[in-house]
Amino acid sequence: MEETLINELVQGMELTKQLKNHLDPLASSPESCDFLIQKILSSYDKALSMLNLVGELHQVAGILGPSSQSSPGSENFDPDLNDQCPRDVYKKRKTLPRWTEQVSVCSETGLVTGDDGYNWRKYGQKDILGANFPRAYYRCTHRGTQGCLATKQVQRSDTNPLIFEITYRGRHTCIQTSQEIPAFASAGKEIPNQNKGHHHLGDGRKRKAHELELLSDNETGVRVKTEATGEIFPSFSFPSMPIEPESVETIIFPDSLKENNFFGIDAQEFLSPKYSESNFFSLCPVEDFGYIENLQNSDSDITEIASAPTSVTNSPIGNLDFSLDFDPNILFDTSEFFSETAERFTYLS
DNA sequence: TCCATTTGACCCCA
């Protein structure tokens, strides 16, 4: 916790320095300055939130075992969990912190891929009563090996099909290797314009990590606006460290990022008879920058979130192949920043 | 062969 807190503060300081450099009107755009300001505010906000979270984390630590707090990201596997009766397991899971994100996309958007930096495995999908779209259930890949209890649920909003609600439950107690959390800066450089991309990670395996993708036959561009204010600005969050359980966040892809070709993107056909009528998209949430790192797709990724169990290949959305390559130099020195971010993700997990 | 996804069945709780 302390280390993470320090990281946040250090990051805020670094960003402030970068912002200072950007204050030169000839060297920077107003968008990038806004972006940096938001990042700085976010860092300090999270640092403050961490201080307020201490009590909660103690509570969680009591549930998961002492190691979950004293050494986040280390061996936090609760050996008793698997041996417990199902009732106890359910009780534990119920007490895990939970928070929700709403990921929205504007209609003219293209595909956005990425993930939150963690490896998720889908373990179920269910039709929810009263909901037009099924809910997908994911859990951390490291559940078996490290006992990480983090799960998430992804469901498309009924009221606005362009909004996905992602409910996270439990914090990651697993160790995400550096290969699994590549630096964001590498995303734009190492994964440019991939066709039907299969992105190899450190372990050499293809990884299907993105839970949402956005498909469109229109020009790619993602913009997210906060529901509360409608204000459009770069807003990234760290669901790994929720400010408070049950909080709802909206992830926004700023125009500035779009203009800077922020995302390396692949698109693929979206196949679903149930949702093809409205050209449904699937997109990946971007939590901080860690989300954007693993840009990949697979044939199954799209359907796993938003498709009906029985898919038909009559989607009006054709094979798409577009990309947005982010030039990290436009905004700041990403290598340093994202290495810190990766470290923080590892730590938080 | 390994791993991820699918999906029907089961369990728990309101």
Next chain:
DNA sequence: TGGGGTCAAATGGA
């Protein structure tokens, strides 16, 4: 008792 959440066998892809 029904719905939400999870399990686990079957299946498929690399």
